[in-house]
Amino acid sequence: MKKLMTGNEALAYGAYLSGVRVGAAYPGTPSTQIMEKFATFPGVYAEWAPNEKVAMDVGIGAAFAGTRALVSTKHVGLNVAADSLFYAVYTGLNAGLLIACADDPGMHSSQNEQDSRNYAKFVKVPMLEPSDSEEARQFAATALEMSETFDTPVIVRFVTRISHSSSVVDVDPAAVPPPAKEHKPYKREIGKFVMVPGNARRRHPVVEERIRKLREYAESTPLNRIEPGNDRLGIVASGVVYQHAREVFPDATFLRLGMVYPLPEKLLREFAGRVKKVLVIEELDPFFEEHIRLLGIQVAGKDVFPIVGEFSPTLIRQAAVKAGILPAEVSGSSPAPALDIPVRPPTLCPGCGHRGMFTVLKEAGVVVMGDIGCYTLGAASPLEALHFCGCMGASIGVAHGMDKGGVPDRHVAVIGDSTLFHSGLHPLINTLYNQGKTTTIIADNGTTGMTGHQHHPGTGQTLQKQPTVKVDLERMVRALGFGKVDVCDPNEMDDFRKILEDHLKSDEASVIIARRPCALQSREKRTPPRIDPELCTNCGTCLDIGCSPLVQQEDCVSINEAMCTGCGLCVQVCPAEAIGQEAK
Amino acid sequence: MKKIDYLLAGVGGQGTILASRILASAGLELGYDVKTAEVHGMAQRGGSVESHVRWGEKVYSPLVEHGMADYLIGFEMVEAARWLTYLNKNSVTLINRFRIPPPLVNLGKARYPSEKDIENLLRSGGGEVKWLNAAEMAEVAGNPAMAGVVLLGALSNLVGGGQEVWLQVIKHLVPARFVEMNQKAFLAGRGAGRE
Numbered sequence A: 001m002k003k004l005m006t007g008n009e010a011l012a013y014g015a016y017l018s019g020v021r022v023g024a025a026y027p028g029t030p031s032t033q034i035m036e037k038f039a040t041f042p043g044v045y046a047e048w049a050p051n052e053k054v055a056m057d058v059g060i061g062a063a064f065a066g067t068r069a070l071v072s073t074k075h076v077g078l079n080v081a082a083d084s085l086f087y088a089v090y091t092g093l094n095a096g097l098l099i100a101c102a103d104d105p106g107m108h109s110s111q112n113e114q115d116s117r118n119y120a121k122f123v124k125v126p127m128l129e130p131s132d133s134e135e136a137r138q139f140a141a142t143a144l145e146m147s148e149t150f151d152t153p154v155i156v157r158f159v160t161r162i163s164h165s166s167s168v169v170d171v172d173p174a175a176v177p178p179p180a181k182e183h184k185p186y187k188r189e190i191g192k193f194v195m196v197p198g199n200a201r202r203r204h205p206v207v208e209e210r211i212r213k214l215r216e217y218a219e220s221t222p223l224n225r226i227e228p229g230n231d232r233l234g235i236v237a238s239g240v241v242y243q244h245a246r247e248v249f250p251d252a253t254f255l256r257l258g259m260v261y262p263l264p265e266k267l268l269r270e271f272a273g274r275v276k277k278v279l280v281i282e283e284l285d286p287f288f289e290e291h292i293r294l295l296g297i298q299v300a301g302k303d304v305f306p307i308v309g310e311f312s313p314t315l316i317r318q319a320a321v322k323a324g325i326l327p328a329e330v331s332g333s334s335p336a337p338a339l340d341i342p343v344r345p346p347t348l349c350p351g352c353g354h355r356g357m358f359t360v361l362k363e364a365g366v367v368v369m370g371d372i373g374c375y376t377l378g379a380a381s382p383l384e385a386l387h388f389c390g391c392m393g394a395s396i397g398v399a400h401g402m403d404k405g406g407v408p409d410r411h412v413a414v415i416g417d418s419t420l421f422h423s424g425l426h427p428l429i430n431t432l433y434n435q436g437k438t439t440t441i442i443a444d445n446g447t448t449g450m451t452g453h454q455h456h457p458g459t460g461q462t463l464q465k466q467p468t469v470k471v472d473l474e475r476m477v478r479a480l481g482f483g484k485v486d487v488c489d490p491n492e493m494d495d496f497r498k499i500l501e502d503h504l505k506s507d508e509a510s511v512i513i514a515r516r517p518c519a520l521q522s523r524e525k526r527t528p529p530r531i532d533p534e535l536c537t538n539c540g541t542c543l544d545i546g547c548s549p550l551v552q553q554e555d556c557v558s559i560n561e562a563m564c565t566g567c568g569l570c571v572q573v574c575p576a577e578a579i580g581q582e583a584k
Numbered sequence B: 001m002k003k004i005d006y007l008l009a010g011v012g013g014q015g016t017i018l019a020s021r022i023l024a025s026a027g028l029e030l031g032y033d034v035k036t037a038e039v040h041g042m043a044q045r046g047g048s049v050e051s052h053v054r055w056g057e058k059v060y061s062p063l064v065e066h067g068m069a070d071y072l073i074g075f076e077m078v079e080a081a082r083w084l085t086y087l088n089k090n091s092v093t094l095i096n097r098f099r100i101p102p103p104l105v106n107l108g109k110a111r112y113p114s115e116k117d118i119e120n121l122l123r124s125g126g127g128e129v130k131w132l133n134a135a136e137m138a139e140v141a142g143n144p145a146m147a148g149v150v151l152l153g154a155l156s157n158l159v160g161g162g163q164e165v166w167l168q169v170i171k172h173l174v175p176a177r178f179v180e181m182n183q184k185a186f187l188a189g190r191g192a193g194r195e
Helices: A007-017 A032-038 A052-064 A075-091 A117-123 A133-150 A197-220 A239-248 A265-274 A287-294 A313-322 A353-364 A374-379 A394-405 A417-433 A473-480 A493-505 A569-573 B016-029 B077-082 B115-124 B134-141 B144-159 B163-173 B176-194
Strands: A002-006 A022-025 A045-048 A069-074 A097-103 A154-159 A165-170 A224-227 A230-238 A252-257 A259-261 A277-280 A367-369 A411-416 A439-444 A485-488 A510-515 A550-552 A557-559 B004-011 B033-037 B048-056 B071-074 B092-096 B128-132
Touching: A002 A007, A002 A133, A002 B016, A007 A032, A007 A069, A007 A097, A007 A133, A007 A154, A007 A165, A022 A032, A022 A052, A032 A045, A032 A069, A052 A069, A052 A075, A052 A097, A069 A075, A075 A097, A075 A117, A075 A197, A097 A133, A117 A154, A117 A259, A117 A287, A133 A154, A133 A165, A133 A197, A154 A239, A165 B016, A197 A265, A224 A265, A230 A239, A230 A265, A230 A287, A239 A252, A239 A313, A252 A265, A265 A287, A277 A287, A353 A374, A353 A411, A353 A439, A353 A493, A353 A510, A353 A569, A367 A394, A374 A411, A394 A411, A394 A417, A394 A439, A411 A417, A411 A493, A417 A439, A417 A473, A439 A493, A473 A485, A473 A510, A485 A493, A493 A510, A493 A569, B004 B016, B004 B077, B004 B144, B016 B033, B016 B048, B016 B144, B016 B163, B048 B077, B071 B077, B071 B144, B077 B092, B077 B115, B092 B115, B092 B144, B115 B128, B128 B144, B128 B176, B134 B144, B134 B176, B144 B163, B144 B176, B163 B176
Parallel strands: A022 A045, A022 A069, A069 A097, A097 A154, A230 A252, A230 A277, A367 A411, A411 A439, A439 A510, A485 A510, B004 B071, B071 B092, B092 B128
Antiparallel strands: A002 A165, A165 B033, A224 A252, A550 A557, B004 B048, B033 B048
């Protein structure tokens, strides 16, 4: 039976059918739906861990116990989990461990476009890369077998256009996972699993020998294959880029790499011998290209195609034409629009509590060290009230460093609830322990907003919808030792303003919990306020909060009632008192 | 089997992902190989979003090439105009007569182009432009958020498949309590597309 699945769904399905019974992840675009889908299969255990390192340790532990496991993450999450990945490569496992890592070329929803293939080489772990959903399903099974054969974690690398692309998958409706075997018994092996220097020194040669064997495996695996075409041009490609290139070069000979590390040297030489010119087409880093050059094979690659950004058939065709590899065709496409099309960046939703928070912070003129989440949008025009965003959990440590560095500006750290649980607790403790003065504002919307409302330790529910303990933020920070802790709804601007000023004056490290449920999730809708056209001076103050239902008309501002949630923030900022919940 | 490339353009939250899944599933039912590409995450918070849907004998890339879109389905006027480079002189644009002013327009710092400007622009890329009051028709059917399904109804007349195929696909993809409403919206679009 043929079924459409995204790459994320297909990988989860493949993992399930291969007998994976434990899954752990932290949400992150574009990887989120891998674990969301996996969690829905019967008989599996799946969890949202507070961060990717914890998820990785959980996956490794399950594999130690003799149960196949799945860990999924976005590319930057692999940075968080890297420490654990490194030891697991030394210890090896017991049952298979599949790590799905989704890169985001083009940065649709990320802070960088790192190429995770480099991790494979760095960590010395095999990596596969599917080029559509059917391969995602198959490669999950292959990766788990490989993991057990070679006693190593195996990474399956995705990119956004695999994760969030749907294509046809062969589904056997009768297929079920293998019965839960007798667990491979867990054995206490101190020499293998305790990575003190003496043991680790003995394990490192094992890692090197494993990679040598995997290199041999890469030569013969059907994951890598030559697809014959004309002998004038040979293209090396993997993943979705292979698919783009197939569109642009229908007649070329292809070396399609399903296993991107370690690379098959003999196969590469054989391929290069078959064709007059070798062209490497790869998104981001020249990973294949550098390897192939080291073999003494002449190739074209990054001299033709860019090192930045996401590829598409359009980009590949244009670059190939420019380099003279393809003839310049009379383009059928239309020119760029002559008309000025106003840009439409993402914005905070109507009714979002972050808007009130940023409006007050802006008014107070404080420097805001931000973090990763919806509230990063506080940097966008017209609010422009967030001045730093680096990676998950960075806000508090950076604010503390600025404090110790002696910045004269008043400053705060802003971090979301889910991000605090991810990696904000350690820097928060640090502000206290090292006698800092930083005020940390926890923008608590009660969910993991940007990735689509996933649960976390503060929501009271697990990924598989089980009720569970709900970590109380206020009690938690008080227990850590914070004496100055306040909780308020940042949409009540006067309250929040008073609390903020009080904390900024204080010389101790402190916490404000700015709590308002995510507007998209609560779906709370009150009667929209009315603007009195007689009183409205069209001064534009309300527009500066950047709320999309507010529209400037010729004589006054109007409210799009369909979009407005009636949160009343605009009522509070209007200097002419023209906006009122009861006004005519 | 001729390839058909679609681009669905709208604003995050307008339902382009559901519509692209319906369109993709209908293609599969009609015997095509199908691929799609969607945008999630950051771009969904009221930003511009586009979905690619490709039908063909054998589809490789999930992305439509510039100048190769057979159909552009605009969920919002200015969003349709944004993807002009994907059109050619044989393309058909189906466009919802519906505006969601971008933030800069709300702030009075940019102008929202007129309907005529948008039509001229899309025609300059070649091809036909068909307007539909899809949001209004969706509201009549029960909820203005179904404008995308209305547009698919109009589109279905142009790309084949009996109405049963489409209604069946909607039944499979839409939560049970919204099926009837969405089928009604689809049929409204299908009827209007024939006028």
